[in-house]
Amino acid sequence: xxxxxxxxxxxxxxxxxxxxxxxxxxxxxxxxxxxxxxxxxxxxxxxxxxxxxxxxxxxxxxxxxxxxxxxxxxxxxxxxxxxxxxxxxxxxxxxxxxxxxxxxxxxxxxxxxxxxxxxxxxxxxxxxxxxxxxxxxxxxxxxxxxxxxxxxxxxxxxxxxxxxxxxxxxxxxxxxxxxxxxxxxxxxxxxxxxxxxxxxxxxxxxxxxxxxxxxxxxxxxxxxxxxxxxxxxxxxxxxxxxxxxxxxxxxxxxxxxxxxxxxxxxxxxxxxxxxxxxxxxxxxxxxxxxxxxxxxxx
Ligand SMILES: [Zn+2]
Numbered sequence: 346x347x348x349x350x351x352x353x354x355x356x357x358x359x360x361x362x363x364x365x366x367x368x369x370x371x372x373x374x375x376x377x378x379x380x381x382x383x384x385x386x387x388x389x390x391x392x393x394x395x396x397x398x399x400x401x402x403x404x405x406x407x408x409x410x411x412x413x414x415x416x417x418x419x420x421x422x423x424x425x426x427x428x429x430x431x432x433x434x435x436x437x438x439x440x441x442x443x444x445x446x447x448x449x450x451x452x453x454x455x456x457x458x459x460x461x462x463x464x465x466x467x468x469x470x471x472x473x474x475x476x477x478x479x480x481x482x483x484x485x486x487x488x489x490x491x492x493x494x495x496x497x498x499x500x501x502x503x504x505x506x507x508x509x510x511x512x513x514x515x516x517x518x519x520x521x522x523x524x525x526x527x528x529x530x531x532x533x534x535x536x537x538x539x540x541x542x543x544x545x546x547x548x549x550x551x552x553x554x555x556x557x558x559x560x561x562x563x564x565x566x567x568x569x570x571x572x573x574x575x576x577x578x579x580x581x582x583x584x585x586x587x588x589x590x591x592x593x594x595x596x597x598x599x600x601x602x603x604x605x606x607x608x609x610x611x612x613x614x615x616x617x618x619x620x621x622x623x624x625x626x627x628x629x630x631x632x633x634x635x636x637x638x639x640x641x642x643x
Pocket of ligand 1: 396397398399400401421422423424425426
């Protein structure tokens with residue numbers, strides 16, 4: 346292979362990454378609207394964007410993702426009040442995930458576009474849930490309930506979503522790809538939501554206070570419906586480590602403060618999704634051995 350074609354290969358990947366990064370910036374801009382309006386019970390389609398401080402409508406030229414924030418120096422053009430850093434943060438985070446997921450799953454792993462769409466949709470739902478939770482200590486049902494309902498439906502339409510996460514490999518579930526995918530999604534909902542529900546009940550009995558809310562249960566059910574039960578188990582055990590590493594140092598300053606848990610479930614989900622191959626292989630080798638043992642018994 347000549348060096349030119351290698352360079353060409355990389356250039357093509359870079360173009361894809363940047364294209365989807367830019368698309369993600371636009372989606373991120375819409376997610377910011379959702380983060381502001383959903384917990385306030387406002388419509389996410391109308392009216393057009395306005396400054397939360399002075400109420401002045403924002404022209405399109407001041408509403409370009411990332412760029413406008415930089416050009417305006419992070420201040421509203423009309424009232425000069427500081428615009429929350431959350432806006433460029435959510436936009437760049439969404440952009441990076443849209444670009445990275447395409448590179449990782451479509452270009453490198455060759456997964457179909459339907460899987461990519463499900464993954465970026467889940468990532469978007471997690472971003473909205475996390476930032477609302479950080480501010481309001483609640484997770485909007487509009488996101489998690491619909492997300493949980495859509496998981497199995499999407500799995501029926503695009504069964505490849507659960508191809509590598511086929512829950513009972515070797516035990517010949519139904520033989521029908523679509524039914525297996527729906528079962529995998531439902532199992533993910535049960536395991537993901539169930540683990541958090543169990544923890545919430547356990548916590549309220551042992552500590553006599555709410556350690557986790559129903560919002561977290563619904564969030565993890567939504568995650569499970571997309572990523573399946575295996576990755577849900579890993580996410581469940583990984584999330585507390587992110588909470589320990591990131592939140593406890595902050596909480597140490599302020600006692601008795603509530604801890605929003607959606608951000609940590611979301612970080613764990615995005616990390617596990619991004620580096621899922623070893624986790625899936627770990628589980629697959631064991632369910633395979635298990636299925637061989639079961640077959641050996643008969
Ligand atoms: Zn303003």
